[in-house]
Amino acid sequence: MASRRLQDSNRDNAGDFIGECTVTQSCEPCMKTNISKTATVYCNDCKEFLCDTCKNPHTVYKPGKHDIAIIHARKSVRVAMDMEGMDMCPEHAKEKKKIEFYCEDHSKFCCIECMVKHKKCGRVEKLVDATTDKWSELHALKQSLLTLESGADAIIAECKHSETGLNESIAKISSDVDKMRDRIIQLFDQAKQKLLSEAKDFKSAEIKRIGNKRDTSSKVKEEINKVVPMCLAVLERGTPTELYIYSKMIKEKLHKMESNINEQKQIKISSTMKVSFLKELTSLLEMGKNFVKLNSDGDKTEANSPMSLSSQPMPVNLKLLVSVDLPKTGDDKEEPYLSGLDFLPDGRLVVLDNNNMKCIILNERLQRLGTPYKFKFHPQSVVCVSHDALCVTSGGYKVVFLLSVSTDNTITLTREIKTSSQFFSICCMSPSNMVVSTSDDPRPLRMISVDGVEADFDHFLTLPMKTYRIADSACTYVQSKNTLVLTDRVAHTVYLYDTLNRTCRAVTNENIQEPRAACVGPGDSVLVCSMGKNSIVRMTIDGKILGTYPVDMMLPCSICVSKDGTRLAVSNCHFGIKKLHLYKISTAMS
Structure with a gap:
């Protein structure tokens, strides 16, 4: 130079x-x-x-x-x-x-x-x-x-900025992963406590049933111990007249004791319990350490999220397993109309026949188990709140029924709760609280506990003051996402309420026509019956449409997913052509 x-x-x-x-x-x-x-x-x-x-x-x-x-x-x-x-x-x-x-x-x-x-x-x-x-x-x-x-x-300055950004990103990656790990651990701790609580409740119920079974059998044995010596004495020393009298009397007692023993034999008691995990969780474990993905600006992801655990639900397929027609049969006074569906944890399906005021248990082939329970009112919607407990709304009547279901499919009314509003659909918000949609009430969504305590959402969520007629709206709740879902059949709209951030998203789409019942689907998605399109619409809690699934029935109106996320049940409300479908849910291959 x-x-x-x-x-x-x-x-x-x-x-x-x-x-x-x-x-x-x-x-x-x-x-x-x-x-x-x-x-x-x-x-x-x-x-x-x-x-x-x-x-x-x-x-x-x-x-x-x-x-x-x-x-x-x-x-x-x-x-x-x-x-x-x-x-x-x-x-x-x-x-x-x-x-x-x-x-x-x-x-x-x-x-x-x-x-x-x-x-x-x-x-x-x-x-x-x-x-x-x-x-x-x-x-x-x-x-x-x-x-x-x-x-x-400028390039040198950009390189320096990039180096600084990469160093800061590594620190943020570590923090983000730690936060996600802590959230998962917290979720597991909560799930464990909930599971143990349910297990203790189940144990208490089974111990009570064991005690009843043992007490009844012991009383029969005591009666036998009293009868046998007398029977021997009459046989040895009784006159023909005494033999005749005692024979008749002992025959009646024997018939009653046999009936009691046979009844106790029919009562099945669980001696063990075990835990099952959702398929999504086992799939996550199968992925090993690859369940976390590193993203960069070149991946067209948000710059503030260099590492993310994908929350986008995976695509799914529906395969029809069983389809049954629902004609009027037996003691039915009306054509069956299945207004409410839900699965028990063991896979049995609970259905409500609104027209004939029945609660029925079905197996995996949609065959009836046990004897249906008969209501005094027309049942509307049902939700399983524990391993053997159901909560049923009655639509146009201000009453909620609590039922228990035994392992031998015996349905028993445990409590009847009088309410201040007419409740249509019902879903679980927590182990002890439920969300209900209303009819003829300016509060479209309310809460009720298993103890019968009613509450409104005013203290943490602002809802529109809108009065729906019966069957014009329905609700569900995505617990892991703190998202409340309300369908509006007349407005062809699905409302998604974030209860933590107090925000609302209104979703409309050409495939959402006369939305009726909704439930939580695979991957914490939302499944909605689109009556006007004879299909099921699947969406994220952010309102993104993930898929539309036509169903071979007119006016699908009721829907539920099994607790393990592998089966879907759908019924309809078309006059004269009532159906019930059972589908297998599987992950679609990309």
């Missing part, structure tokens, strides 16, 4: 000779932004010319000492140039032969000795006689160099 590089880089006017020039110094920082401003001072330490405007920032923000000297001579001065060998002939540099010619034919600089080789060339220019003004060209080149330098500075 030239010894006076800075002076050379700031020439605004140059002479027509090599090795000596006339210059006027310009401010170097200004020139980097394509501004031409005369320098007034010179920093001897930084070897940089500055104007009055750039002088203070230079001394304040640039590190190091600064020996600032005022430029007294503002007029043009002559500066001797050291070209550092660039003015020497490339072939005769050792002999220190200076460049005197330029051959246009060969695009090559030459000295006097080189001219022997270029005698026949037609375009050889003697530099001392050159008339072309190279100042403008060199000035443009200088400006290009300064612009390129600014670009390089």
Whole structure:
């Protein structure tokens, strides 16, 4: 580099000779932004010319000492140039032969000795006689160099910013993973406590049934112990008349005792319990450490989320397993209408026949188990609140029924709760609280506990004051997402309420026509019966439509998913063509 590089880089006017020039110094920082401003001072330490405007920032923000000297001579001065060998002939540099010619034919600089080789060339220019003004060209080149330098500075700054961002991202990745791990551990702890609570409740119920079974059998045994000695005595010493009388009497007692023993034999008691995990969880475990994905800006993900655990539900397929028609049969007074469906944890399906006021238990082939329970009112919706307990609404009546279901499919009324509102659909919000949709009430959604305590959402969620007629709306609740779902059949809309952030999203879509019942689907998605389209619509809690599944029935209105997420039951309300379908839910191959 030239010894006076800075002076050379700031020439605004140059002479027509090599090795000596006339210059006027310009401010170097200004020139980097394509501004031409005369320098007034010179920093001897930084070897940089500055104007009055750039002088203070230079001394304040640039590190190091600064020996600032005022430029007294503002007029043009002559500066001797050291070209550092660039003015020497490339072939005769050792002999220190200076460049005197330029051959246009060969695009090559030459000295006097080189001219022997270029005698026949037609375009050889003697530099001392050159008339072309190279100042403008060199000035443009200088400006290009300064612009390129600014670009390089920007790239260096970007690289530094990227390095800093990567370091910060690693720290955030660790924090995000720790937070997700803590959430999962907390969720497992909560699930464990809920499971143990249910297990204790189940044990208490079974112990009670065991006690009843043992007490009944013990009483029969005591009765036998009383009867047998008397029977032996009559056999040994009784007269024919006494034998006849005692024979008749003992036959009646024997029949009653046999009936009691046979009844106890029919009562099946569980001696063990076990836990089952959802398929989504076992699938997660099968993925191993690959269940976490590293994302970068290049993956077109959010820059604030360099690492994420995908929350997008996986696509699913529905395969029809069983389809049954529902004609009027047996003691039915009306054509069956299954207004409510839900699965027990062991896979049995509970259905409500609204028209004939029955609660029926079905097996995996949709065959009836046990004896149906007969209501005093028309049942509307059902939800399983524990391993053997059901909660049933009655639509147009202000009453809720609590039922228990035994392992031998005996349905027993355990409690009848009078309510202040008419409840239509019902779903679980927590182990002890349920959400209900209402009819003929300006509060479209309310809560009720298993103890019969009613409450509103006013304290943590703002709901529109809208009164629905019966069957015009239905609800469900996605517990893991704290999302409340309300369908509006007349408005063809599904409302999604985030109970934590107190926000609401209204979802409309051409495939959502007359939405009726809704339930929680695979991957914490929402499944909605689209009556007007004879289909099931699956969506995320953010309102994104994941899929539409046509069902071979008119006006599907009731829906539920098994606790393990592998089966789906759907019924309809079309007059004269009532059906019940059972589907297998499987993950779609991408």
